[in-house]
Amino acid sequence: MSETPQPADLIVFGGTGDLSMRKLLPALYHSDRAGLLAPSTRVIAMSRGGLDDADFRGKVDAEVRGSVPVDDPGTWQRFLGRLHHVSVDIGGQDPTGWARLTGLLAGYEHRARVFYLASPPMTFGPFCREAHRAGLVTPASRVVLEKPLGRDLTSALRINDEVGAIFDERQVYRIDHYLGKETVQNLLVLRFANAFLEPIWNSLWIDHVQITVAETVGTPGRRGYYDHAGALRDMVQNHLLQLLCLVAMEPPSRNDRESIRDEKVKVLQSLRAVTGGEVDRFTVRGQYTAGESGGARVPGYLDEPDRTAPTEASRRVETFAAIRAEVKNWRWAGVPFYLRTGKRMPYRCSEIVVQFKDVPHSIFPGSTPNRLVLRLQPSEGIQLNIMAKEPGAGEVTLKPVPLSLSFAETFTGRVPDAYERLLMDVLAGNPTLFMRRDEVEAAWRWIDPIISEWESRGTAPEPYPAGSAGPASAHELVGRSGRTWHGEGLA
Ligand SMILES: NC(=O)c1ccc[n+]([C@@H]2O[C@H](COP(=O)([O-])OP(=O)(O)OC[C@H]3O[C@@H](n4cnc5c(N)ncnc54)[C@H](OP(=O)(O)O)[C@@H]3O)[C@@H](O)[C@H]2O)c1
DSSP states (O other): OOOOOEEEEEEEETTSSSSSSIIIIHHHHHHHHTTOSOOOOOEEEEEEOOOOOHHHHHHHHHHHHHGGOOSSSHHHHHHHTEEEEEEEEEOOOOOOOHHHHHHTTTTTTTTTEEEOOOOOOHHHHHHHHHHHHHHOOTEEEEEEOSOOOOHHHHHHHHHHHHHHTTSSSSGEEEEEGGGHHHHHHHHHHHHHTTTTTGGGSOOOOEEEEEEEEEEEOOOOHHHHHHHTHHHHIIIIIIIIIIHHHHHHHHHHHHHHHHHHHHHHHHHHHHBBOTTHHHHHHHEEEEEEEHHHTEEEEEOGGGGOOOOOOHHHHHHHHHSSSEEEBOOOTTTTOOOOEEEEESOOOOOEEEEEEEEEEEOOSSTTTTOOOOEEEEEEEEOOOOEEEEEEOOOSSSSSSSSEEEEEEEEESSOOOOOOHHHHHHHHHHHHHTTTTBHHHHHHHHHHHHHHHHHHHHHHHHHEEEEEEETTOHHHHHHHHHHTTOOOOOOTTOO
């Protein structure tokens, strides 16, 4: 990132939505407060909302101010002053909004111009076409695509083609905010800036890897979206597979935009396809029923309050998914990668667990294998469990003790949110932490057969009570080989 921030125009299509209000605008405010935005950088929100600049600033003042630290009212006012709003209906016939946007951007063609599409994926293609028709796509433009990028390979190809017809691939930033998390970037540093791990980062020393993203929340009011998404599309295709890539990738030759992504895509292409009857052995899908969560009684997925009644799609959608994946290459032969994610789990936790093999010959009773835990949330940190002797005379008693790196305790100052890092990378023109077209397509290519096999069954997912660690089959998935899931309450 350059020392002096360069002026830019950030056009947030969907700028009044939940993602913008909860993540993007707070992230931009934090960056502004840290002096990372040039004085003349502007944020132009777009929606159908019929707001003018003053309305939008009032909305942000009312909805965002409470969630960020405003220690200096001057900084907050400066931030509000950067904000504009343009009303546009994609697919609508009224050109007024585009004309206003054109007016706002006229004379600023030399600056970085970022179109951030925080809107449903079916608007991506139409937005790009309309921005192009209005003459707004300059050589210095970039477009950021939010997830989900389609709902299968076919739709992802279509979106990529539509966007690719207007923007060159080097201008396209497909966001997966997990890649902006400190622990995730630290995984790369841990692996490639320390010599001691590389010799043991393979099937000779590693027994298996677990990647868990557990959420306590359910889906109240989101049936319309979730019935057609499900845990596999919503979480595994993007976040969990990206984490798997970073664990499994070969050391890149350079820390640049293509080298890391080249290595990640090779991992996706090396995933052993799970097809046909194998789906029963290698995957588990579940749906939560009523139970106890956060000390309260909560309804099951089908009884969540919503504007619409549950349909057949609701009955079949999974709120939990677990997969045993295998990376078919020399380094990882025989090492299972267990992926799981679920809603209404006992607690919120995103972590990568690298389970090492036991010592070849143990002279102490009670020793357990080493384990490296990379925690992404709730509090980011890295922990290596090693065996140590409990102090005392007499018989040697072993105990696993953690060597811990807590970011909050080790590094004073706040840990920036993933969106802060990623937004600054887009403004600086650094796509390293964004997904390339071939990555997204390779991920869908692996996920698609699992989805079609699940859908062809026409059966309901396995029920699990809200507040539990998922369906019984998820425990069998790891238990079959004598392993258990990591995490108190999640095992
Ligand atoms: N919310 C999250 O935490 C989150 C996380 C990751 C990814 N995402 C993804 O980000 C996208 C946005 O999510 P969200 O939760 O912010 O959705 P949302 O709350 O429904 O907001 C959607 C935004 O898009 C605008 N919009 C929709 N259709 C439009 C059209 N035809 N013309 C102009 N504006 C239109 C909406 O404004 P008007 O309705 O006023 O026009 C609103 O500003 C989705 O693809 C979602 O999957 C969201």
